[in-house]
Amino acid sequence: MADCTYCEFKGSVLFEDEKVVAALPPSPVVPGHAVVFPRQHFQIVEQAPDEIVSRLFEVANKLSIAMFEGLRAQGTNLIVMDGLGAGQKAPHVAVDVVPRTNGDGLSLAWPSRKLSDEQMGLVETQIKDAMLELSVSAAPVPAAAAGKEREEGEPEAEDEGGESVTKKHKRRVDPFLRQLRRLP
Ligand SMILES: [Zn+2]
Structure with missing residues (x-):
C-alpha cells in the first residue's frame, strides 16, 4: 500500500523471506528494538x-533469542498493537x-485490577461465545484430539455450548463489517 510505513520500509533489514521482514525501525524505544512484519499489507492480525x-511469531522468537545471545538481554517483550484501540x-501488522x-x-x-465474580x-x-462462533470456519479438529477434548471438558460445558450456538445464529455479523470496527 502506498504511504504505508512498512510497505515502504526504509530501516535496516535483519532478515527477510517470502512471507516476512525483520528489521530495525528508524525510531527504536531502546537500542536493539526490532520489528517483524508481513511483506503483504494487512492492517490487523485477523486479516x-x-x-x-x-511465520511472524517464529521469526519474532528467533529475534528474541538473538537478543538474549547477541545483546545479552535479560528479557524481551514481544508486543502486538492490534487495532486503533490498542495504540496501533x-x-x-x-x-x-x-x-x-x-x-x-x-x-x-x-x-x-480485581474483578468481581x-x-x-x-x-x-x-469470549467463549465469540470463540465458538469463530470455530465454524476454523480448521476441523482431528478426531483423536476432539475426543480427548470432550473427555476433559466439564459436564456443564455442553449446555453452554448449545445455548451459544443458538445465540450465534441470531447475531451473525459479516466478518468484513466486524473487522472495520477495529482497523487503525
Ligand atoms: Zn503496509
Missing part, C-alpha cells in the same frame, strides 16, 4: 492467513521485539 501469523500507529535489561528505563504500564463470569462467557 492475515494463519501461515503468515505463524501504522496500519500494517507488526510484532515489536524489544530487548530488556535492568534499569533500561522503559515503562510498560500494566496495572492489574460477576464481571469475571461475564467476560468469560462473552
